[in-house]
Amino acid sequence: MTEIVKPSTLPGFMELLPQDQILFNEMLDTIRKNYEKHGFLPINTPAIEKSEVLLAKGGGDTEKQIYRFQKGETDMSLRFDLTVPLARYTVEHFHELSFPFRRYHIGKVYRGEKAQKGRFREFYQCDIDIIGNGKLDIVNDAEIPVVIYHTFKDLGFDNFTIRINNRKILNGFYSSLDIEDTVQVLRTVDKVDKIGNASVKKELMENGVSEESAEKIINFISIKGSSEEILESLSDLNIENEVFNEGLNELKTVVEYIEAFGVDKKNFAVDLKIARGLDYYTGTVYETTLDDYPKVGSVCSGGRYENLASFYTDMKLPGVGISIGLSRLFYQLNEAKIIKSQKKSLVDVMVIPMEEQMLDAIKLVSELREKGVKVVLYTEKAKMGKKFKYADNLDIPYTIVVGEQEVKDQKFSLKNMQTGEQEEFSIDEIVEKLK
Amino acid sequence: MTEIVKPSTLPGFMELLPQDQILFNEMLDTIRKNYEKHGFLPINTPAIEKSEVLLAKGGGDTEKQIYRFQKGETDMSLRFDLTVPLARYTVEHFHELSFPFRRYHIGKVYRGEKAQKGRFREFYQCDIDIIGNGKLDIVNDAEIPVVIYHTFKDLGFDNFTIRINNRKILNGFYSSLDIEDTVQVLRTVDKVDKIGNASVKKELMENGVSEESAEKIINFISIKGSSEEILESLSDLNIENEVFNEGLNELKTVVEYIEAFGVDKKNFAVDLKIARGLDYYTGTVYETTLDDYPKVGSVCSGGRYENLASFYTDMKLPGVGISIGLSRLFYQLNEAKIIKSQKKSLVDVMVIPMEEQMLDAIKLVSELREKGVKVVLYTEKAKMGKKFKYADNLDIPYTIVVGEQEVKDQKFSLKNMQTGEQEEFSIDEIVEKLK
Structure with a gap:
């Protein structure tokens, strides 16, 4: 008599019934088709990497979430994103690749996060990146949201906004005010929708920002309007800071190119509130929101980085990319009943x-x-x-x-x-x- | 100054350049398309399972190869095939599935084997199985090779043979000779191509088989010819053993059905040498070989089993399935220059x-x-x-x-x-x- 073990999956791991899996696969296929027809090449890296390589950057919250283990003498880890494997791949195969290297990668990644609703420990990421050898033209920063635009249209969405900003504008602006702890200021500024201008100003001043600077910050974060209007307001600030003006020029160019690419004006917007991960991105940054479902948050984010692979090489490899977290998106769309899990046959x-x-x-x-x-x-x-x-x-x-x-x-x-x-x-x- | 880590993958993990990845993905798409159009539904289970669940069967060489680790309190393992996850899935979601449950599953599996040429520690399996609730008609045993036939045709192969046998014929035959240690006999018999009939007979007798039985065994393994001829020779043996005759009838039916399904006679053959894993399969068994490349070995194997999930349930869930080990197949085809890694663009x-x-x-x-x-x-x-x-x-x-x-x-x-x-x-x- 065999002993019976209760069959169940680990908490935080998504598993779908076939009818939902069909729907999930359709979304995945739509994303892949768009990535491919825009000239991105497929790669597929091992889910397990040498810990030494994967964690070269080290530190931070990520490391605690890693699934890391020994097998014999080998210290190995499951990948927690597709960016570190891209960096490793690009350097390892450098001489066999053509630059700009446009790659897409759709695969599972692993993070041992606290299990909570809508958070998964194994989830699909669908990434595109364009990597330059030494330099990479700003037109690439426009091409990335164009791919995302067509992808989301093909996924059946009409009301979404690809929000675009440039980190140099933020960095340049705050540096023009001689503010050094930008992180602290950004954290305060982030609360504006909740606590209002006056409280933000007060908190800024409590943290050592001068009244004049605090007022300038309030003016800056109050800039609103169409992309054109925002760009004009930014010009009108007449800020004499090289980084700021470089960022502003980049953003102007990106907006001009995105329009030329035929992206509907209602589907993208300059948004000065977008900042993204504070230490990684250095130029253009993106977030994408579903207009009718603001609670879902950003469904697709990314940006420009100076250097993809400084842990693996002295070569400069700038890049720009974006990622759709498909498992989370699917879960949220399902929860919000935006997509309907429906029975669907693959045969006639x-x-x-x-x-x-x-x-x-x-x-x-x-x-x-x-x-x-x-x-x-x-x-x-x-x-x-x-x-x-x-x-x-x-x-x-x-x-x-x-x-x-x-x-x-x-x-x-x-x-x-x-x-x-x-x-x-x-x-x-x-x-x-x-x- | 950042410390530079040499970027490399672990040994035994396949990683392709984009042009090869395109080729690999094409093969994967062809397999998937065939599985889907024959009415198999997709599932996609987590790569990580509870060790307790995954290793419920326990023991054997497999367990040594498992990537097993702790995270917090949890003992988890990477899946080493797609069959155990199928068993777990079928029982866990039993009441939400329709039987016969026809599922396909294409995914990566993990085995910490000794690294050697052509063996991978992470590899794709492409499985189809049909699971019955309590019973499952023999026609399913014919449907499985039909799917494989169309798949290999679409992959561009003309000269391949799906070899079919039935374990009941083997078991019944040896049991009719009162041989109990079938494993030992099969091992000896397996050497016939190398050492010849006489030596096999000698070795059998050394292992306690009577001369009469040894002669019968030699006659049995010498049966050759077309599928029809083999089936006739088996009938002519006039063996009065229930299991043998059940197996023979099943095999006859399967052959009849496969022909009715329109499979080209040159692409399948009854082959009494096929036995497969000795404790799992209980009826029909399959192996597939490329006629022009016998060294490649079986590229697609499987069979009928009595009970998919005896470790998770008392319910009887018989099934029949087959698996293509795509990573290994791709590697071997590439090595043998049967497929040519060619640059190929996804854009016009x-x-x-x-x-x-x-x-x-x-x-x-x-x-x-x-x-x-x-x-x-x-x-x-x-x-x-x-x-x-x-x-x-x-x-x-x-x-x-x-x-x-x-x-x-x-x-x-x-x-x-x-x-x-x-x-x-x-x-x-x-x-x-x-x-």
Whole structure:
């Protein structure tokens, strides 16, 4: 007698039923198709890397979340993002790649975070990056959101906003005020929607910012309007700071190019509140929000970085990229009922043999398949009602019952499982009907 | 100054350059497309499972190869195949699934084997299985090789053989000879191609088999011919053993059905030498070989099992399935030069702007994309020769240079990168040409 173990997955790991998996795969395919048709090349790196390599950067919260283990003498870890593997890949295969290296990577990554609703320990990331050898033109910073625009359109979204900013504008602005602890200031400024201008100003001054500077900060974060208006307001600030003006010029160029790429104005916006991870990005930054579902937060983020792989090489490899966290997005869309988990069949028809007609049913299945119809055969002995219920459960749109008479006449009754209608057809008519 | 870590992957982990990855993905897509159109539903389970669940069966060589680790209180392991996760999934979601449950699963699995040529520690398996609730008709044993037949045809193979046997024939035959240690006998019998009939007979007798039985065994393993001939020879043995005759009937039925499904006779064969893993399979067993490359060994194996999930449930869940080990297959095909790693572009054309024409180039890219052409934009400042070399390296079939004159005339010169020919076209003509 075998001992029975209760079968279950670990908490924080997503697992879907087939009908949801079909939907998930459709989204994944849409993303992949868009990445590919915009000229990104696929890579697929091992999920396990040498800890020494993966954690070269070291430190931080990430390291605590890593799944790290020994096997024999080897210290290995599961990847926690696709960026570190990209850096490793780019340097390792440098001489076999063509630059700018445009790659996409869709794969699972692992983080041993505290399990909580909507957070996963294994999740899909869908990344695109463009890596330059030494330098990388600003037009790439426009190309990235263009890919995301088409991807989200193809995913069925109309109301989304790709929010764009440039870290140099933020850095230059705060540096023009002689503020050194930008992190502290940004943290305070981040609260403006909750606590209002006056409280932000007060808190800034409590943290050592002069009244004049605090007022300038309030003016800066109050800049609103269309992308053009914001860019104009930024120019009007007349800030004499090289970094600020470099950032402003970059942002102007990116906006101009994005428009030229034909992105609908309603789907992108300059947003000075976007900052992203404070130490990694150095220029353009992106976040993407769903207009009708602000609570979902950013569904696609990224930006420009000075140097992809400083832990692996002295070469300068600037890049720009963006990532869709598909598992989380899927979960949130499902929770918010934005997508509906629906039964969906990948085949056109189910062929159901009567008790003695298996061989004839097989021949019909074979002929239909040869003519390009996607067919599943009902294989078991069961009552007719149970067979139809099976087709129904799997949302198979049509069924054909194969009996003696049908085989003799070579006429088969095609039943529409949605409407219940059925009609007699020859095989060729069925093929035409189902294609 | 950052300390530089040498970037490299762990031994035994496959990683491909983009051009090879494109080829790999094409094979994967072909497999998936075939699995789907034959009515198999997708599942995607976590790569990490509870050790207690994954190793419920326990023991054996497999356990030594597992990547197992602790995170906090949790004992977890990377999956080493897709069968155990299928068993866990089927029982866990039993009430939400429809039976027969036809699922496909394409995913990475992990085995910490000794690293050696052509063996990988992370590799793709592409599995289909059909699981019955309580029972499962023998027609499913015919459907499985049919899917594999179409898959290998679509992968571009003509000369392959799906070899089929039935474990009951082997078990029944040896049991009719009152041989209990079938494992020992099968091991001896396996050497026949190397050592010949006489030596096998001698070794069998040394191991306690009677001369009469040893002769019967030699007769049995000498049965050769077409599938029909083999089935007839087996009948002619007149063995009065229930299990043997059950197996023989099953095999006859499977062969009859496979033929009815339209599988070319040259692509399948009854082969009494096929036995597969000795404790798991209980009926039909499959191996698939490439006729022109016998050294590659079996590229796709599987069979029928009595009970998928006895470690998780008392319910009887018989099944039949097969698996393509894609990473290994890809590696071997590549090594044997059966497939050629070739540069291959996923886009139709590269648009190259002259120094000052970026904005016009972007507009052209946008218009071409809108009309369904897959375009990549050359983004960097560089000499013309370098730009063309880039297109060449990525094997992009066409290029268009955008200069002032071209924009004015709205006529663009389309260069065929293979032949070097170039000709002027309007945008619509280009679209037509590239589609």
